[in-house]
Amino acid sequence: MRFISPKSDFAFKKIFGSNRSKKILISFLNAIVYEGKNTIKSLEIIDPYNPGSTRTLKDTYLDIRAVLDNGSTVIIEMQVLNVEAFEKRVIYNIAKAYANQLDMGEQYTRLRPFIALSIADFLLFKNSSQMINRFRLKEEKQLFNYRDELTLIFLELPKFNKGLSELETLSDKWIYFLKAAPSLDRIPESLGAVSEIEEALTIASRANLSNQELEELHKQEVFIEDRRGEINFAKIEQNLKLISLVLEQKFGTINPVIMNKLEQLSLPNLDRLIEAILTFTSWEDVEGWLDD
Known part of the structure; x- marks a missing residue:
């Protein structure tokens, strides 16, 4: 059994952003955004991926967008290339998405919080040993939040070096899945114990892809x-x-x-x-x- 890498735009959307991916995405976001807590109970994926819907290699910066049950919207980007001004693009995307909630004349009270989760296959914060870094608007000296409307979360994959036998938390297992799926020849017991990861690996199996999808992936x-x-x-x-x-x-x-x-x-x-x-x-x- 061989698995595709979740890092490509096509694979990431198919695994986390298709019509059958709600439980997978809930588990993944609870692990990464909410540190393993069972915070999200339901969500709605906006413009879910459907087989055959992606035809070109155009730059798609927002890989997945979902509205959570608490009213927040999360936008998720899988970035494998350290392109110029990536950090500025993240800020631009979340600011634009936040502002686009309102049409002309609508009240600001309609605005709902946004979370931008950026998964980077390269180092962003070399001075930080943390694999997941979170940013919000804070007062400069006393560090209290200025409303929790915008949250930036960065996951740096190169900082994760655990082997299969060392996986402990739900976030460990999901990050291992992101990094190691193509090297697996079966579904390991420790990953299969999480039903959502088992389903993600099933979706990622090359045997379950059509010829058209395999060509697009290539x-x-x-x-x-x-x-x-x-x-x-x-x-x-x-x-x-x-x-x-x-x-x-x-x-x-x-x-x-x-x-x-x-x-x-x-x-x-x-x-x-x-x-x-x-x-x-x-x-x-x-x-x-x-x-x-």
Whole structure:
């Protein structure tokens, strides 16, 4: 048995946003938004995904939208690529969605709270060890809330490193599902014990997809890999320019041997070099770092 990755736009919508996904989405949101508490009893998925309804690879920023039983609306985005101005886009989307509740002349009392849940397959807050970070409008010194109308929640998948035998909480199991579903060859007992996760894995089974859905999934996977390559190439070019500029300002013209070594560095190593470069006092320091 093989499972599709929930991280693609197509798969995420099919698993969490289809007509059969209400119980799945309730369990997932209770785990991530409400820290495992059984807060949400029911919800209504807005514009649910139906097989064959998605035809193109257009950018869809709001993957799923649902109205909860307490009147709040949650908008969920699965983001696999660290695109420019992602954080600004999150703020724009929730502000726009909140404002669009009212037509001209309607009373502000009709406004209901909004929650934006952003799931990132990359690091956003490198200075925070927390995997899930929550933001609201607060008074600057005393930190009390200015109405709980807008809540931003970010889940950073790379910060989750638990194995199957280490899963304890409902949120652990859902996050493991998001990260590890494609590597599974069966439904593990610990995940199958949660009926909603078992159903999510059943939906994610490749055997249950039509040929059209498999083709669409393949197109999105290729698109994502191409975009990831483009983004990484652009970052490598940007880092090389910055490193070259700093080295030339500190030590003069870069000789071809060092330049060739710099051009062979991976993106993570270029990031490390940027952090180390200010400590160098000579070309010997640069060469020593590159040789190491």
